[in-house]
């Protein structure tokens with residue numbers, strides 16, 4: 215049978231130069247979730263770099279197997295984080311996926327949707343309005359097994375529980391304007407987190423401007439190799455954030471942070487800051503008071519929080535302000551939970567296996583709730599808990615902080 219991958223990708227000298235920086239030491243292998251599962255070189259970072267290099271230099275034909283190994287990478291960047299040679303794995307992966315895109319079969323409808331965050335957000339908004347999370351997962355079993363449609367239906371999240379927050383006392387003096395980045399799909403599914411962020415920032419005296427719904431950092435299409443679509447979204451978002459007049463853009467979803475900082479606002483105007491670090495560094499945050507909460511909170515640290523944002527201590531410092539709250543970090547962080555953007559839809563088997571491991575680790579801690587700082591992880595883990603009939607809510611740490619804030623007039 216004729217191959218559907220007949221040609222070689224155009225030679226990309228930058229990709230070859232980046233791949234040549236890998237000294238093949240293998241120190242990244244134990245940190246790679248797909249290598250841990252499959253146990254073969256082609257599912258490891260070193261193997262994927264070699265594959266990308268061979269494809270780019272034309273020494274390997276772009277077979278379905280070779281492209282699948284590249285596609286099965288979660289882009290969790292645990293390899294990049296530990297690499298002593300500072301190999302820029304993410305850029306190698308994105309360039310390789312982009313270069314091989316024209317050689318692949320035409321994208322499916324779902325794949326086209328995943329590359330279009332504006333349409334995806336519109337669909338998420340419609341689904342939220344129809345409360346599809348309450349009924350669509352039950353109907354999913356009637357759809358063709360192993361189909362993308364079935365996975366999409368089964369993954370419809372429950373709407374976030376609205377936060378009931380009392381009125382705030384007016385802050386003693388205004389302290390400037392900050393922008394809150396809400397993202398694309400997160401602007402629908404992480405509404406409670408954004409309400410919480412606004413509340414805490416207002417309590418500290420900041421005026422908050424919010425990015426428009428569906429404004430996107432471009433991470434979703436970029437990681438799928440659609441760098442043109444990613445660049446279009448980045449340009450539109452850059453223009454909007456620069457017009458906002460804010461000096462700082464705060465990000466509550468770690469999955470958006472890296473692209474926003476490095477692709478959208480690479481020149482630092484306005485500055486992109488992780489909201490946890492921003493709050494924890496604010497001396498006035500120490501003056502806020504929080505009501506006690508006797509609960510066990512398991513803390514999942516997303517790959518993007520550990521490997522891209524790089525600051526996890528701030529989250530712990532913020533949560534430590536809630537008296538009587540026991541924070542229990544999951545073991546072996548940041549092992550990926552399998553969400554990884556749209557990965558859980560396209561590589562469901564691997565994603566589910568990773569999620570099961572994560573949920574077993576969480577269950578062993580007997581938590582009352584599970585906390586995470588990325589919307590993709592929150593939805594993926596929440597769906598897994600629902601399938602287990604486990605009544606453990608998954609929330610963002612900011613939602614808990616806002617709920618327990620005492621500095622408010624009721």
Ligand code: SF4
Pocket residue numbers: 235236237238239240241242243259260263293296297298299300301
């Ligand atoms: S990516 Fe880095 S850690 Fe992994 S094999 Fe190459 S040089 Fe070694």
Ligand code: SF4
Pocket residue numbers: 245246247248249257258259262286287288289290291292293294303
């Ligand atoms: S990004 Fe993650 S899944 Fe991909 S090769 Fe690196 S460690 Fe493995």
